Amino acid sequence: MLASGTGTILEALLDDAELPIAVVLLDRPCPAAKVAERAGVPVELVERTDFGSDFDREAYTERVVAALAPYRVGMLAMAGFGTVVGSALHRAYPGTVLNTHPALLPAFKGWHAVSAALAAGVKVTGCTVHVATLEVDDGPILAQEAVPVLEDDTEASLHERIKAVERRLYPEAVRRFADELALGRDESPSKDGEGERL
Numbered sequence: 001m002l003a004s005g006t007g008t009i010l011e012a013l014l015d016d017a018e019l020p021i022a023v024v025l026l027d028r029p030c031p032a033a034k035v036a037e038r039a040g041v042p043v044e045l046v047e048r049t050d051f052g053s054d055f056d057r058e059a060y061t062e063r064v065v066a067a068l069a070p071y072r073v074g075m076l077a078m079a080g081f082g083t084v085v086g087s088a089l090h091r092a093y094p095g096t097v098l099n100t101h102p103a104l105l106p107a108f109k110g111w112h113a114v115s116a117a118l119a120a121g122v123k124v125t126g127c128t129v130h131v132a133t134l135e136v137d138d139g140p141i142l143a144q145e146a147v148p149v150l151e152d153d154t155e156a157s158l159h160e161r162i163k164a165v166e167r168r169l170y171p172e173a174v175r176r177f178a179d180e181l182a183l184g185r186d187e188s189p190s191k192d193g194e195g196e197r198l
C-alpha cells in the first residue's frame with residue numbers, strides 16, 4: 001500500500017482480513033503511519049522533501065522501488081498517495097498498481113476532483129478504482145460507483161460520502177484483482193510453452 005494522508009481508505013484495506021498487506025509506504029510523515037502501526041504492518045517512509053517544480057520524480061521513484069523490493073509484493077494499491085510516481089514503479093510492477101480516485105473517471109481527473117465536480121454543478125459524481133498508468137488518473141477501470149451530489153454539499157461533506165463508498169468498493173476490487181492475479185500466476189504453461197490463457 002502507498003499512502004500519504006489520513007489513511008481512512010488504508011484502514012479499510014487493512015481491516016479486510018483477506019488482504020495480506022505486507023508493507024505500507026509513505027511519502028511523508030502523516031496519520032496513515034499510525035493506522036499501519038496499529039494494524040502491525042511494517043511502515044517504510046520514503047520522505048519526499050522537494051515539492052518544487054524541479055522535483056526529480058524518477059530519482060524519488062527509484063527510492064520507492066528500492067524500499068519495496070525486500071517485501072517482494074505482487075501488486076501495489078495507492079490510497080491517497082500524494083506523489084505522482086515515475087516510470088520505475090510501473091516497470092517494477094507492470095499493470096499491477098491500483099488506485100482509487102474520488103470521481104467517475106474519465107471525469108474530474110487530478111487533485112481537485114471533488115471541488116471540480118461541485119464547481120461543475122454535476123448532480124452525480126462518485127469514485128473509480130483503476131489500474132494506474134504513467135498518465136495520472138488514467139488506465140483500465142476496475143470498479144465504479146455513483147454518489148449523488150446534495151444541494152447543501154461542501155467539498156468536505158461530498159468527499160466524505162465518496163470516501164464511505166471507497167472504503168467498501170476499493171477493498172472488494174483489490175481482493176478481486178489480487179485473486180485474478182494469483183490465478184493467472186498459478187496457471188501452468190500451455191502445450192506450446194507460451195502460457196497463453198484462453
Ligand code: GRF
Pocket residue numbers: 005006007008009010079080081100101102163166
Ligand atoms: C480518497 O478519496 C482517494 O480516492 C484519494 O485520496 C483520498 C484518500 O482518503 N486518492 P484518506 O486519506 O484515506 O481518508
